[in-house]
Amino acid sequence: MDGLFNAMNISSSGMAAERLRLNIISQNLANAETTKTDSGDPYRRKSVVFKEVLNSELSGTDSYGGVRVEEVQEDLSPFKIVYDPTNPQANEEGYVEMPNVNVLKEMVDMINAQRAYELNASAVSAAKAMYNAGLNIGK
Protein backbone atom coordinates (compact mmCIF):
# COMPACT_ATOMS: atom_id res chain seq x y z
CA MET A 1 0.00 0.00 0.00
CA ASP A 2 3.02 2.21 -0.26
CA GLY A 3 2.83 5.21 -2.52
CA LEU A 4 2.12 8.84 -3.02
CA PHE A 5 -1.37 8.78 -1.57
CA ASN A 6 -0.72 6.26 1.17
CA ALA A 7 -2.60 8.28 3.80
CA MET A 8 -5.86 7.69 1.94
CA ASN A 9 -5.18 3.94 1.68
CA ILE A 10 -4.60 3.81 5.43
CA SER A 11 -7.89 5.56 6.17
CA SER A 12 -9.85 3.44 3.72
CA SER A 13 -8.51 0.27 5.38
CA GLY A 14 -9.78 1.72 8.65
CA MET A 15 -13.17 2.40 7.11
CA ALA A 16 -13.41 -1.14 5.73
CA ALA A 17 -12.52 -2.63 9.11
CA GLU A 18 -15.03 -0.47 11.00
CA ARG A 19 -17.71 -1.32 8.48
CA LEU A 20 -17.11 -5.04 9.04
CA ARG A 21 -17.29 -4.45 12.79
CA LEU A 22 -20.62 -2.67 12.29
CA ASN A 23 -21.88 -5.62 10.21
CA ILE A 24 -20.94 -8.08 12.96
CA ILE A 25 -22.69 -5.90 15.56
CA SER A 26 -25.83 -5.89 13.40
CA GLN A 27 -25.58 -9.67 13.13
CA ASN A 28 -25.36 -9.91 16.93
CA LEU A 29 -28.37 -7.64 17.43
CA ALA A 30 -30.43 -9.47 14.80
CA ASN A 31 -29.68 -12.77 16.54
CA ALA A 32 -30.13 -11.52 20.11
CA GLU A 33 -33.12 -13.86 20.54
CA THR A 34 -31.98 -16.78 18.35
CA THR A 35 -32.18 -19.91 20.48
CA LYS A 36 -31.25 -22.40 17.78
CA THR A 37 -28.39 -22.38 15.25
CA ASP A 38 -27.01 -25.07 12.91
CA SER A 39 -24.94 -26.55 15.76
CA GLY A 40 -28.07 -26.86 17.95
CA ASP A 41 -26.80 -24.34 20.51
CA PRO A 42 -28.18 -20.84 20.89
CA TYR A 43 -26.44 -18.07 18.90
CA ARG A 44 -23.02 -17.08 20.21
CA ARG A 45 -22.02 -13.44 20.17
CA LYS A 46 -19.32 -12.66 17.60
CA SER A 47 -16.64 -10.01 17.76
CA VAL A 48 -13.91 -8.86 15.38
CA VAL A 49 -10.19 -8.78 16.17
CA PHE A 50 -8.29 -5.91 14.56
CA LYS A 51 -4.60 -5.99 13.76
CA GLU A 52 -2.23 -3.24 12.70
CA VAL A 53 -0.70 -3.64 9.23
CA LEU A 54 2.93 -2.67 8.77
CA ASN A 55 4.35 -2.83 5.28
CA SER A 56 7.90 -2.53 6.60
CA GLU A 57 8.04 -6.32 7.02
CA LEU A 58 7.65 -6.68 3.27
CA SER A 59 9.50 -3.73 1.78
CA GLY A 60 12.03 -2.90 4.49
CA THR A 61 11.02 0.75 4.55
CA ASP A 62 8.95 2.57 7.13
CA SER A 63 5.52 2.55 5.66
CA TYR A 64 2.19 1.97 7.24
CA GLY A 65 -0.69 -0.02 5.86
CA GLY A 66 -3.50 0.79 8.27
CA VAL A 67 -5.51 -1.98 9.85
CA ARG A 68 -7.13 -5.26 8.94
CA VAL A 69 -9.56 -7.66 10.56
CA GLU A 70 -7.57 -10.69 11.61
CA GLU A 71 -10.46 -12.91 12.60
CA VAL A 72 -14.05 -13.01 13.76
CA GLN A 73 -14.12 -14.60 17.19
CA GLU A 74 -17.00 -16.24 19.01
CA ASP A 75 -17.66 -15.14 22.56
CA LEU A 76 -17.37 -18.30 24.70
CA SER A 77 -19.01 -16.82 27.80
CA PRO A 78 -21.97 -18.84 29.17
CA PHE A 79 -25.47 -18.46 27.74
CA LYS A 80 -28.17 -16.62 29.61
CA ILE A 81 -30.64 -18.98 31.29
CA VAL A 82 -34.21 -17.71 31.26
CA TYR A 83 -37.23 -19.36 32.93
CA ASP A 84 -39.91 -19.66 30.23
CA PRO A 85 -41.83 -22.99 30.35
CA THR A 86 -44.07 -22.11 27.40
CA ASN A 87 -41.10 -21.75 25.03
CA PRO A 88 -40.77 -24.81 22.74
CA GLN A 89 -36.98 -24.78 23.34
CA ALA A 90 -37.41 -25.08 27.12
CA ASN A 91 -35.93 -28.12 28.93
CA GLU A 92 -37.86 -30.30 31.42
CA GLU A 93 -37.46 -27.75 34.22
CA GLY A 94 -38.77 -24.94 32.00
CA TYR A 95 -35.47 -23.11 31.41
CA VAL A 96 -34.36 -21.78 28.01
CA GLU A 97 -30.77 -21.04 27.01
CA MET A 98 -30.65 -17.60 25.39
CA PRO A 99 -27.76 -16.14 23.34
CA ASN A 100 -24.93 -14.43 25.26
CA VAL A 101 -25.60 -11.16 23.45
CA ASN A 102 -25.80 -8.09 25.66
CA VAL A 103 -27.88 -5.61 23.69
CA LEU A 104 -26.64 -2.60 25.67
CA LYS A 105 -23.02 -3.51 25.06
CA GLU A 106 -23.72 -3.97 21.36
CA MET A 107 -25.31 -0.53 21.19
CA VAL A 108 -22.26 1.07 22.85
CA ASP A 109 -19.96 -0.81 20.46
CA MET A 110 -22.09 0.34 17.56
CA ILE A 111 -21.71 4.02 18.51
CA ASN A 112 -17.98 3.47 18.90
CA ALA A 113 -17.67 1.84 15.48
CA GLN A 114 -19.76 4.59 13.92
CA ARG A 115 -17.63 7.35 15.44
CA ALA A 116 -14.43 5.64 14.31
CA TYR A 117 -15.85 5.21 10.80
CA GLU A 118 -16.77 8.89 10.61
CA LEU A 119 -13.34 9.96 11.79
CA ASN A 120 -11.66 7.77 9.18
CA ALA A 121 -13.91 9.34 6.56
CA SER A 122 -12.97 12.85 7.70
CA ALA A 123 -9.31 11.80 7.65
CA VAL A 124 -9.74 10.90 3.98
CA SER A 125 -11.10 14.36 3.20
CA ALA A 126 -8.34 16.01 5.24
CA ALA A 127 -5.74 14.05 3.26
CA LYS A 128 -7.45 15.03 0.03
CA ALA A 129 -7.47 18.72 0.99
CA MET A 130 -3.81 18.43 1.93
CA TYR A 131 -2.82 16.89 -1.40
CA ASN A 132 -4.78 19.61 -3.17
CA ALA A 133 -2.85 22.26 -1.25
CA GLY A 134 0.34 20.54 -2.40
CA LEU A 135 -0.82 20.49 -6.02
CA ASN A 136 -1.54 24.21 -5.90
CA ILE A 137 2.03 25.17 -5.01
CA GLY A 138 3.22 27.83 -7.39
CA LYS A 139 -0.21 28.94 -8.53
Added chain:
Amino acid sequence: MLSKKYILGGNKMYDINFELLPKYLEAKNTENQIINQNIANYSTPGYKRKYVNFDEELKKALGNSDEIKLKTNNPSHINNTPSLEKVQAQIETDNSKSERNDGNNVDIDNEEKNLNINYLEYSTAARLMTYAIQRYNLVVRSGK
Protein backbone atom coordinates in the same frame (compact mmCIF):
# COMPACT_ATOMS: atom_id res chain seq x y z
CA MET B 1 16.41 33.91 14.01
CA LEU B 2 18.34 32.71 10.98
CA SER B 3 22.01 33.35 10.63
CA LYS B 4 23.11 35.34 7.64
CA LYS B 5 24.74 32.47 5.77
CA TYR B 6 21.32 30.87 5.34
CA ILE B 7 19.88 33.93 3.73
CA LEU B 8 22.66 34.91 1.34
CA GLY B 9 25.22 32.39 0.17
CA GLY B 10 27.82 34.58 -1.49
CA ASN B 11 27.32 34.90 -5.22
CA LYS B 12 25.31 31.73 -5.41
CA MET B 13 21.57 32.16 -5.30
CA TYR B 14 20.63 30.36 -2.14
CA ASP B 15 17.21 30.64 -0.60
CA ILE B 16 16.41 28.87 2.66
CA ASN B 17 12.81 28.52 1.54
CA PHE B 18 13.74 26.03 -1.15
CA GLU B 19 15.76 24.02 1.36
CA LEU B 20 13.40 24.11 4.29
CA LEU B 21 9.87 24.10 2.91
CA PRO B 22 10.06 20.89 0.83
CA LYS B 23 11.52 19.15 3.86
CA TYR B 24 8.74 20.52 6.02
CA LEU B 25 6.06 19.49 3.52
CA GLU B 26 7.50 15.99 3.33
CA ALA B 27 7.56 15.71 7.13
CA LYS B 28 3.96 16.90 7.39
CA ASN B 29 2.96 14.33 4.77
CA THR B 30 4.58 11.59 6.87
CA GLU B 31 2.85 12.97 9.96
CA ASN B 32 -0.49 12.84 8.18
CA GLN B 33 0.08 9.16 7.40
CA ILE B 34 0.94 8.45 11.02
CA ILE B 35 -2.19 10.23 12.27
CA ASN B 36 -4.31 8.26 9.79
CA GLN B 37 -2.61 5.07 10.98
CA ASN B 38 -3.53 5.94 14.58
CA ILE B 39 -7.13 6.65 13.61
CA ALA B 40 -7.40 3.43 11.57
CA ASN B 41 -6.11 1.48 14.57
CA TYR B 42 -8.47 3.09 17.05
CA SER B 43 -10.08 -0.32 17.69
CA THR B 44 -6.95 -2.49 17.56
CA PRO B 45 -6.27 -4.08 20.96
CA GLY B 46 -2.85 -3.26 22.40
CA TYR B 47 -2.00 -0.70 19.70
CA LYS B 48 0.22 2.16 20.89
CA ARG B 49 -0.12 5.51 19.21
CA LYS B 50 2.73 6.80 17.07
CA TYR B 51 3.91 10.35 16.57
CA VAL B 52 6.45 12.30 14.57
CA ASN B 53 8.94 14.57 16.36
CA PHE B 54 10.00 16.66 13.38
CA ASP B 55 9.25 20.09 14.83
CA GLU B 56 11.61 19.55 17.77
CA GLU B 57 14.44 18.37 15.51
CA LEU B 58 13.90 21.34 13.22
CA LYS B 59 14.07 23.71 16.17
CA LYS B 60 17.39 22.16 17.17
CA ALA B 61 18.79 22.46 13.66
CA LEU B 62 17.80 26.13 13.49
CA GLY B 63 19.42 26.73 16.88
CA ASN B 64 16.20 27.68 18.62
CA SER B 65 15.94 24.89 21.16
CA ASP B 66 16.64 25.23 24.86
CA GLU B 67 19.08 22.33 24.78
CA ILE B 68 22.75 22.96 25.61
CA LYS B 69 24.72 22.81 22.39
CA LEU B 70 28.08 21.11 21.96
CA LYS B 71 30.48 23.47 20.28
CA THR B 72 32.44 22.00 17.38
CA ASN B 73 34.94 23.35 14.89
CA ASN B 74 35.12 20.26 12.71
CA PRO B 75 32.16 18.51 11.04
CA SER B 76 33.38 15.09 12.24
CA HIS B 77 33.17 16.08 15.91
CA ILE B 78 30.33 14.77 18.00
CA ASN B 79 27.45 17.16 17.65
CA ASN B 80 24.07 17.19 19.30
CA THR B 81 22.45 19.60 16.89
CA PRO B 82 21.56 18.07 13.53
CA SER B 83 22.42 20.00 10.41
CA LEU B 84 19.52 21.34 8.41
CA GLU B 85 20.17 18.87 5.59
CA LYS B 86 19.95 15.91 7.95
CA VAL B 87 16.76 16.82 9.79
CA GLN B 88 14.07 14.31 9.03
CA ALA B 89 10.80 13.06 10.44
CA GLN B 90 11.42 10.43 13.12
CA ILE B 91 8.51 8.15 13.90
CA GLU B 92 8.25 7.28 17.58
CA THR B 93 5.87 5.21 19.64
CA ASP B 94 4.03 6.63 22.61
CA ASN B 95 4.14 3.83 25.19
CA SER B 96 2.13 5.69 27.81
CA LYS B 97 -0.48 3.82 29.82
CA SER B 98 -3.98 3.50 28.50
CA GLU B 99 -7.22 4.24 30.29
CA ARG B 100 -8.95 1.65 28.14
CA ASN B 101 -9.31 -2.05 28.90
CA ASP B 102 -7.73 -3.22 25.65
CA GLY B 103 -4.41 -1.41 26.22
CA ASN B 104 -4.88 0.86 23.22
CA ASN B 105 -3.82 4.44 24.00
CA VAL B 106 -5.26 6.27 20.96
CA ASP B 107 -7.20 9.33 22.05
CA ILE B 108 -9.59 9.88 19.18
CA ASP B 109 -10.31 13.56 19.93
CA ASN B 110 -6.62 14.30 20.21
CA GLU B 111 -6.00 12.63 16.85
CA GLU B 112 -8.78 14.64 15.28
CA LYS B 113 -7.14 17.82 16.59
CA ASN B 114 -3.73 16.71 15.30
CA LEU B 115 -5.24 15.92 11.93
CA ASN B 116 -6.59 19.45 11.57
CA ILE B 117 -3.45 21.14 12.88
CA ASN B 118 -1.35 19.06 10.51
CA TYR B 119 -3.51 20.01 7.57
CA LEU B 120 -3.24 23.71 8.41
CA GLU B 121 0.52 23.48 8.86
CA TYR B 122 0.86 21.76 5.50
CA SER B 123 -1.32 24.38 3.79
CA THR B 124 0.68 27.19 5.39
CA ALA B 125 3.95 25.72 4.15
CA ALA B 126 2.45 25.18 0.69
CA ARG B 127 1.36 28.83 0.61
CA LEU B 128 4.80 30.01 1.74
CA MET B 129 6.36 27.88 -0.99
CA THR B 130 4.08 29.57 -3.50
CA TYR B 131 5.11 33.02 -2.26
CA ALA B 132 8.78 32.04 -2.46
CA ILE B 133 8.34 30.98 -6.08
CA GLN B 134 6.29 34.05 -6.93
CA ARG B 135 8.97 36.37 -5.59
CA TYR B 136 11.44 34.99 -8.13
CA ASN B 137 8.79 35.05 -10.77
CA LEU B 138 8.30 38.75 -10.14
CA VAL B 139 12.01 39.43 -10.49
CA VAL B 140 12.31 37.31 -13.64
CA ARG B 141 9.42 39.18 -15.22
CA SER B 142 11.01 42.45 -14.01
CA GLY B 143 8.00 43.46 -12.03
CA LYS B 144 5.49 43.14 -14.80
